[in-house]
Amino acid sequence: MKKIVRYLTPAVLAALTACGGGGEEASDSGSSNNEGQSEQSQQESSNDKGETITFGKTSWTSTAAPTQIAKQMLEEAGYNVEVELLDQPVIWEGMQSEEIDVFMDAWLPYTEEQLWSEYKSDLQKVSTSYEEVPTGWVVPEYVEAESIADIKENPEKFGGKIYTIGAGAGIVNTSKEVMADYNLEEAGFELLPSSETAMISELKSKISNEEPVIITGWRPHSMFVDYDLKFLDEPKENFKYDNVYVLSYKGMEEKYPEAYEILSNWSISVDTLEQMMYEYAQNDVPFEELAADWIEENPDKVDAMMEGQE
Incomplete structure (x- = not known):
């Protein structure tokens, strides 16, 4: 198993630089800096799978942080990653046609019951982000x-x-x-x-x-x-508690086995996610930076998600 080579992806480096990180390396001598760049380039080259994973993302802030965390981790694993901002029904249709690989924010079994009924023969639940949310x-x-x-x-x-x-x-x-x-x-x-x-x-x-x-x-x-x-209380129980899932199309585990393995270990707490959303809404902290911080602060969880990497 290869543990994640933490925080060397371009997205993570950019986020950490925005926080003021990386200044010490920038003051190194030219030869040392070139050597470090060469080692990083070799690492990125060896990790590059030449494969692109595409996430569907809605405009909901609950989707943004999980998508960005997963994006940075899959980039570290060597994938190219794209994120498409789309309406929710278009994302599900995109997964059915395999134009979209992953959606990080599916509310089931109740809220999105209609979409699941329509697409469940082609889609699968990869992992549970969090449970019992109203x-x-x-x-x-x-x-x-x-x-x-x-x-x-x-x-x-x-x-x-x-x-x-x-x-x-x-x-x-x-x-x-x-x-x-x-x-x-x-x-x-x-x-x-x-x-x-x-x-x-x-x-x-x-x-x-x-x-x-x-x-x-x-x-x-x-x-x-x-x-x-x-x-508000709703006695007829149209609104029920849901779980939130990561979805993909059936067969992603064969098409992109390492990406699927990483995502199958994903989870995050509601409190943590709400705090990230608060930092974004109130303090204008970009989700890229919040995701990088989450990765930095959860090394054991990150390593567990990266299990299965060769």
């Missing part, structure tokens, strides 16, 4: 409502609006079911798909004035670090 409708803690039944009584209090993310996402489809099951359109509510960024902007604006607001929410997400929020 989705649902979220309000600030200062809002008196505790359940869907409570908001139905006072639609004008919320402007008749429920803010959500892009159409086609599992949480949007489930929200449509909630709208129908509780007759919320007849009560005066409207579900408004937009983007995660627009939804969070609306939440921030309303909280700054301590106004009532309803959004679709899920954990992990930095909103639960930023604000005091609560999920």
